Amino acid sequence: MQQPGRAAEIKANGIGKSFGSFRALDNLTLDIGRGEFLTLLGPSGSGKTTFLMILAGFVQPSEGRLFSDGVDITNRPAEQRAAGMVFQGYALFPHMSVEQNIAFPLKVRKKSAAEIKSRVGEMIERVGLKGHEKKLPAQLSGGQQQRVALARALVFEPGVLLLDEPFSALDKSLRGQMQAEMKRLHQETGTTFVFVTHDQSEALALSSRVAIFNHGKLLQVGKPDEVYDRPANRFVAEFLGEINMLPVKGVRPADNGATGLCEDRAVNMRCKAEAIKGDAILAIRPEDMSIAPEASANQNGIAATAVASTYLGAATKLDLTTRQGARVTVSVPNEVAAAALSKGNSVWLTWPAEKGFLLPDGGQ
Amino acid sequence: MRGTLSDRTGAALLMAPLLLFLILAYAWPFLGVVKWSFTLPTPGLGQYHALLTDELVQSVFIRTLRIAAIVTVVSVTAAYAITVVWVRGSPVQRVLAEFCILVPFWISVLTRAFGWVALLSNRGLVNTWLQSIGFISEPLTLVRNEFGVIVGMSHFLIPFAVFPLASAMRSLDERVLLAARGLGSSRMRTFWTVFVPMTRSGIIGSALITFVFSLGFFVTPAILGGGRSVMIAELIYLRIFQSPDWGLGAAISVVLVVFVGALMALLFRYVKPKQLV
Numbered sequence A: 001m002q003q004p005g006r007a008a009e010i011k012a013n014g015i016g017k018s019f020g021s022f023r024a025l026d027n028l029t030l031d032i033g034r035g036e037f038l039t040l041l042g043p044s045g046s047g048k049t050t051f052l053m054i055l056a057g058f059v060q061p062s063e064g065r066l067f068s069d070g071v072d073i074t075n076r077p078a079e080q081r082a083a084g085m086v087f088q089g090y091a092l093f094p095h096m097s098v099e100q101n102i103a104f105p106l107k108v109r110k111k112s113a114a115e116i117k118s119r120v121g122e123m124i125e126r127v128g129l130k131g132h133e134k135k136l137p138a139q140l141s142g143g144q145q146q147r148v149a150l151a152r153a154l155v156f157e158p159g160v161l162l163l164d165e166p167f168s169a170l171d172k173s174l175r176g177q178m179q180a181e182m183k184r185l186h187q188e189t190g191t192t193f194v195f196v197t198h199d200q201s202e203a204l205a206l207s208s209r210v211a212i213f214n215h216g217k218l219l220q221v222g223k224p225d226e227v228y229d230r231p232a233n234r235f236v237a238e239f240l241g242e243i244n245m246l247p248v249k250g251v252r253p254a255d256n257g258a259t260g261l262c263e264d265r266a267v268n269m270r271c272k273a274e275a276i277k278g279d280a281i282l283a284i285r286p287e288d289m290s291i292a293p294e295a296s297a298n299q300n301g302i303a304a305t306a307v308a309s310t311y312l313g314a315a316t317k318l319d320l321t322t323r324q325g326a327r328v329t330v331s332v333p334n335e336v337a338a339a340a341l342s343k344g345n346s347v348w349l350t351w352p353a354e355k356g357f358l359l360p361d362g363g364q
Numbered sequence B: 001m002r003g004t005l006s007d008r009t010g011a012a013l014l015m016a017p018l019l020l021f022l023i024l025a026y027a028w029p030f031l032g033v034v035k036w037s038f039t040l041p042t043p044g045l046g047q048y049h050a051l052l053t054d055e056l057v058q059s060v061f062i063r064t065l066r067i068a069a070i071v072t073v074v075s076v077t078a079a080y081a082i083t084v085v086w087v088r089g090s091p092v093q094r095v096l097a098e099f100c101i102l103v104p105f106w107i108s109v110l111t112r113a114f115g116w117v118a119l120l121s122n123r124g125l126v127n128t129w130l131q132s133i134g135f136i137s138e139p140l141t142l143v144r145n146e147f148g149v150i151v152g153m154s155h156f157l158i159p160f161a162v163f164p165l166a167s168a169m170r171s172l173d174e175r176v177l178l179a180a181r182g183l184g185s186s187r188m189r190t191f192w193t194v195f196v197p198m199t200r201s202g203i204i205g206s207a208l209i210t211f212v213f214s215l216g217f218f219v220t221p222a223i224l225g226g227g228r229s230v231m232i233a234e235l236i237y238l239r240i241f242q243s244p245d246w247g248l249g250a251a252i253s254v255v256l257v258v259f260v261g262a263l264m265a266l267l268f269r270y271v272k273p274k275q276l277v
């Protein structure tokens, strides 16, 4: 249906938006590649929708410029931008049937009746709505309405598809199904997708890149594994999933990375210590830590006491306290957790040097 | 559940005096009118038969329906424009629109009718102005005819037509309009193909209210029509108070009430009562 070459490439350059004295977006610079699947991730009120509205042309930025394929579109009205948009709550036309909803953007573009018919038919088939053509939106289930919204936004082959939390109203299993379908539609159409969510697992699973927002600022952009394994700061590290934070003292460069003191024991890190010296935070994901029978001189490790466990089926989540009072969570095989709890609760925590990363001390 | 039940009983108790008053003041006397229509001057269906054959009565009925229809179209159209400004305009526009909607409520129907006479009569403001700029040489007949009646009635009814429209426009999801524009539709096209169809229930409610009200108009057509475009309410008045034809007057009343009742039933099928205020 669509040649990947038609997908748009978007550049946001120093975009800012103020509502009165409130800064909803601040100096946002972001390149969105041709045909990429970019997810905007951030807590409620972080400015994701505002940025999407600016991309669509419904909101005018207070500063900055926006380029599409190298052309400045900052002042171009929404109806001329040809961005497909799926709104939160779908925003279907309630007085039009499924067919008429999907045909709307083609009618606006004055396509011939024959072309409209064939393209709407093709789109209905593609999103699995065959047999529902004549129904009104109110007669459809949430998942079906979602599909109509997707079909309507894709039928005119837009250069970019903007999606604002399209799955937030769906239950979990339907959500998974729709995510898979959306991934397929992205591959088939080759269009640039910009997707908003505040569900981090959804973001990591779907995207080619993730952009993390907080308080109107873009904190980090990168591939899912990059942002998960190498977050730029504490907020990103915590937002993307559970993480353990241990204070380290006297960080200095060493062979192959950095070294420092954690709970009075020397620990090694593989990351570079140029930016961070002295005191810092060592961050390790729960699934990257394990429990060892005893201390070993050539491995990172600290002593801890198990305080509680939560059985999760495939694994057990163990909550521990270190000697200096830091709280740590690890995810370990069930029998390891049972053994740890039976051995008077005192255990030895270890982690591979390449799995720990340093964050500046004291927050953001 | 229990709470709602006792709430309802409480509401019913509070409403009871009003209901009693309505029965005593309207329903009971109306039963008398129904009785007259079957008994005066002689018992039987004679008056209803006359109603079907009397040319004067029929021409008044047709005129009433015609005027009501025109007034409905004029009022709903004007009210639609005012409501769009009221609900979706800038803050200043909103205040102005609200003023236009509310001011007529403070002036009595009689005053307004005479106001229109002053404006529209042969030596009224409109005619003198048109003559002074040389647009016309002879004054136009703008009053004491159907035109005057339509102007006066529409003016009275526009504020009533506004409320169902405003309620429909307020409940409309803004994002649907954005969606239309995002899909490439111009503002004009979005208005006609999305906004107007989505306020359909408001248009129906507004039109039915205006139409029903128009059927019963008395003062405005009597003054602005100058006896030349008599409407049904005036005809009933003439039959009962100025001729001994009580039976026919009563029969016309019964037909009118039944017709209006049917329209009201239609109205409440399309709109919830709370949308009307």
Ligand SMILES: Nc1ncnc2c1ncn2[C@@H]1O[C@H](COP(=O)(O)OP(=O)(O)OP(=O)(O)O)[C@@H](O)[C@H]1O
Binding pocket: A019, A022, A024, A042, A043, A044, A045, A046, A047, A048, A049, A050, A051, A198
């Ligand atoms: N029209 C407006 N007027 C004033 N403030 C606004 C307006 N639109 C958005 N804001 C503010 O800008 C901030 C960012 O809002 P935005 O809708 O972009 O957040 P979001 O990241 O999409 O959040 P959510 O995940 O809850 O949808 C919020 O604090 C919001 O109150």
Ligand SMILES: [Mg+2]
Binding pocket: A048, A049, A050, A164
């Ligand atoms: Mg949002």
